[in-house]
Amino acid sequence: MLNDRRQRGTADAAPLRIDGERGDWDAIEELWIAGELTDTGFEDHFIGDVIEQDIGAGTDGWEFDGSSYSVELR
Secondary structure, eight states, X not given: OOOXXXXXXXXXXXXXXXXXXXXXXXXXXXXXXXXXXXXXXXXXXXXXXXXXXXXXXXOSSOOOSSSOOOEEEO
């Protein structure tokens, strides 16, 4: 995981980009196909299987410099 400390809370802010391509989408896809994908199930798998694979575990409390920021999922 890279130590990314770019300014994110100003007019020139760089969005936090989460690619998602390195994530494991299998459980989400299986639940979707079975018609059993719930909002909670999606959130749990998305955080654990996709986001953590992209930006690392232990990222529950994000803090950014400035007063606002944007998160971009690609």
